[in-house]
Amino acid sequence: MSSITVGHAHDDHAAHAHAGGFLSTYVFSKDHKIIGLQFLFSTLIWFLIGGLLALGIRWQVAWPWAEMPVIGKMLFANEGGQISPEFYTILFTMHATVMIFFVIIPILAGAFGNYLIPLMIGADDMAFPTINMLSYWFMWPAFIAIGSSFFVEGGAAKSGWTSYPPLSLTDWNGQTLWLIGLTLVGVSSMMGSVNYMTTIIQMRAPGMTMFRLPMTIWGMFITAILQAFALPVLTAAGFMQLTDRMFGTGFFIPEGWSVNNAAAASGGGQPLLWQHLFWFYSHPAVYIMILPAMGMVSDIIACFSRKPLFGYKPMVYSIAGIAGLGFIVWGHHMFVSGMNPALGMTFMVSTMMIALPSAIKTFNWLGTVWGGHIQFTTPMLFALSFVAMFIIGGLSGIFMAATPVDIFIHDTYFIVAHFHYVLFAGTAMGVFGAIYFWFPKMFGRMMNETAGKIHFFFTFLFLNGTFFTMHILGVVGFPRRLADPYHYQTFHHLQPLNEFITYCAIGMVAVQVIFAANFILSMFLGPKAGRNPWHANGLEWQAPSPPGHGNFDFQPVIYRGPYEYNSPESSKDYYPQNEPPPGAHPEPPSPPIY
């Protein structure tokens, strides 16, 4: 008997089966699914804000000092509707801060991690629901700190998302709020990550061995480890910067340092110390921002290729390899920073080596598609584009890993192209795919496929128009973080290209309306999904859609890995993880409990 059929009566099992009141059910909920959705909605709103900030950047770079249409007069009345150079620095600093700390990291770990981990491993919730709830609510003071920093005197942080001292020590209050906000995000992530690790280690369903975990869970698990080991170092560094700013310690400033003829500070430290500590976190952080997406994409690709994931174990090992190597390559952000050049040499070698596990992953994705039975659904298109785009972003990383080449392209748009390819074209596309894929589970309804495909098509086109051309800018040496690049003769002739990029960026943000409409309308109007609309194998698909409190209306018992599509053992083209093999056990070891 297939356990999928068990408990069909519970399909409409509501998330609020028990009397708890609106507040404790939807607001201060301890249910991992509600918390996951809370993260999802918050991050999508920040995504929109981050995207609008990006348009501000693009506007200025394409038409420096031109008056912004319509909203310019509202926002920058004092400057006659133009962006001031100072505001430009705020724009990219906050764009990056929002995108990285309030969108990508929380949407991966907070939204999908929360929603999927217990469901995919067969648990009824996280190990510590209260800590889980707190990890969401710790985001709010951070949202407020960062959101309000736009309105404090001097404006929001403006030293770049990397916040290099001593510049960041001369900044106004915005920087203090930035540091506080980041510390709070850090606390939230810490609580999340220790909880996820505990849950994954301890609360797997019977039969769910580590090597039967879906790649999503592996991605989340390794990400949690990365967070746990890397983030505290950033927190420590953040506190040092805070004391440098507020109590006058001198960790990041040399003796006798003074700016604007102020009295010499006591100092005794070194600006490079921040860079080391910052990148010791932030390099692993870039993998924090991609490993969960890689995991989710692996699941989606296998599902819609109707074929087992190619090389499951190598995939797992390469995630672990990326994580391990990720800790010893941070210096590649500092090749021209004044770092000891001998150190640069060692970081160069380790950086080259980190491309290796990524190569293994890429080839295994291709291997999965090869010989499959591809269903071109929206999530699949996004997942395939993740692979196509990650290759571009990864390969541009090789240029920068080559130290001599990095001398030229460091801090040019080549870098901007690189990280938007991995972050936006990679992770964000993966996230879109994941939203389309798990939406039916989250809301019990399907998203509109046609709208999804239109969304995909234009996003894909505009995204490449925006970011691929940035490589070319970088090859000319066009520097990043520049309010008016045409100040320099060398870059005069690049303006048409920049205008083209801006048009594409506007288009890209505009087509997200389709996504937003599709998302919101489908929540209420989409066709009912049923438990397993994609005929996928994962355990989450055997639970009701949306799953009720406690997730499962039967006791999951796992018999195989999550990728048995078209297995000769099964008559269907899928073979859920908890379906008993024919003959072996007529009944699951523990009968379903209601």
Added chain:
Amino acid sequence: MGKFWALVFLLVPVLGVACFVFAPVYQHWLPIDVSQEGHTIDHLFYFILWLTGVVFVGTEIALFWFMLRYDGAANRKVNYTHGSHSLEIIWTIIPAATLLFIAIYQMNAWADSKIRNPAAGPDGILGTADDMPPTVEVTARQFEWRLRYPGKNGILGDQDDVHVVNDLRLPVQEEILVDLKSADVLHSFFLPNLRVKQDAVPGMKIPVWFRATEKGSFDIVCAELCGWGHYKMKGRVTFVSRGEFDEWLDEKYREQTATVDSQVAQGDVE
């Protein structure tokens, strides 16, 4: 639909390659290189461009081909497999070897541009008699480049120094040694046409060296965020012959002493 999507994905390598083919035609390419060593960096860039280009086209075309070929609508039989050991080994070893090769191949260029400091002189040891004195000291500050030449006696830090702002003149065809400093925050001394870039760090004096092969005037770009005026921290570097350089330096020195003298005469100097 599969065919359509496959073709959309085919656009990526096609347009990508086109982008890199046409960019040089429209001068959207590496700025001209007037340095002795810059060509090694350019060479490495091209080398990596070709290598990654091949990998890029190969993988993207493979993806396109699989999408086209294994479209579910065609209802072919699925190739049920969990992977292949030998394939895994192949695609681990080949990239590993390639990457290791690039890593080793570039070391020399890195050493030339950041490790083999000409200040050490022919014997390669700092602090000996044959040390090379710096040609100029560049101090970055918000938002300008302060330049200090050692003057006639070749010693920095005395009355003889010549001070200039933003207008860096240097002799062509000579090894130039710059002492790079910062007076306030981080900046970066970027000479796109010489493939030179080095951050200026407060409290540090970092050696930078290069040799220009052609006369001409080029941008000095500040490539590290240094505040609201980062975008306008522009300087010019002009390479002239040795004779012109000496003349110019003399003239600057005369101008400078003249202004100091007149200020002293007017009692302007504290």
Added chain:
Amino acid sequence: MTHHGHQHVHGSMHDDAHAGDHGHDVGISKYIYVFLALCVLTGASFFTYSSLWPFHSQPAIGWTFMMAVSCTKAMLVILFFMHVKYEANWKYVLTIPAAFMSLFLLLALVPDIGMRSRWTAEERQQFMAEPRDAGHGEEHPEEHAEPAAH
């Protein structure tokens, strides 16, 4: 609030956790011995401060000694007070990577921060303390460029 919270009390697992413990449970005396050892070791590192310590002129010896003592103390606390001696192998999975990562961070900081006076600007040297043994005798020529120019 009517919410009960989801404190997972894993009763049976708790027993498992101490299954291996029973053989070692020699009671309080074990802790007393460890306590005494810790006191003695604290005394030992404190001894480096007394005038009887023979290596005052070679601080490196004292440092090494003290770090060895601290590591021993740390081991005692971890093994006995934190019961790690009685835990299964998972303890290595947690502690070894953390130890390696912190060491690597430290090592990578040495060439830049530990040797930060390598490429020091004169402006910094003006304000920087001098090495103690440099004394008042030999002076660095650059240091002459002090405020005299005011």
Added chain:
Amino acid sequence: MATAHATAHDDHAHGHVGLEYHPGLPISNGKLIVWLFLSTEIMFFAGLIGTYIVLRFGAPTWPLPHEVHLSEPIGAFNTFVLICSSVSVVLCMESAKKNNTSAAKGWLLTTFVLGCVFLGVKMYEYNAKFSHGIYPALPHSRIYEKANLNYASAVRLRLEALRSGLDAESAAIKERYAEDPAGLEQNADLAEINERLALVSKLTADAQAVETTAATANNIIASRAALNGLANKIMPLGHHPGDESGDAHHGLNDEHPWLKLPIVIPGGNMWASTYFLLTGFHAIHVIVGLIVFAMMIPMTLGVMATGFIENIGLYWHFVDLVWIFLFPLLYLF
């Protein structure tokens, strides 16, 4: 591995099924999450202590403990206090295991008191620094890295400020006694102010002399000697064998604490930055532990509570561990 049958939820009020799990480790979830949390703490302190180590050993020089009023015996005493509290926590757990609740409560209170003693001593130590002008930075800090002209002029400025303050004070007193010359004569405050003014004028003269010598001396050695002499008079540096109290310098600042003149401590600023950062974060961890202990005081510490006591104990031992390294690094190196 054998499947441990663990019931996830003890409350069945929610009306959903209790699921069976296949735990990976033979420990409770609580203990696991505490251990994971502690590994993040290891990295946190690795960042802090690592920073300290590289900054300290890369510094051109570092103050001797006495120069910054650091007392090794006090540090050793505090180490001892923390070790005792570590023992009392394990004893608390052992008692709880045996269901001896009153003994457990006793050991808990002992731990709590020991933690408070540690913090008290820490406050006393901080105070010793603050009262000598050892802060991380201006405006409170009086530390200068070397005796140069900057320093000499800072001394002069401080003396000038003192003089104008004293002048104002004496003028105020004189005004108060304007109609009472006899009372004015007997006023002890005024006498003291005059005494102080005399000292300040003398010192000002000295400082000015040093400044002129330093600025005009054609030989660096003479200039240096003059400046160092001034600094040494205000606060003598170096190790003084025999004065074990750590507080027995005899400079002007010690003889006349109201002077608060700038002092020269080579490496003192970085020392203060790192010392306060490391001990400060350690103290914060102690405080967090104490808060939890305080919350446990009303609890029944029986067998049921052992898991909880073990977990907070793990945390407390970790705090102790950090101190085990901080003590030699900060006090004895």
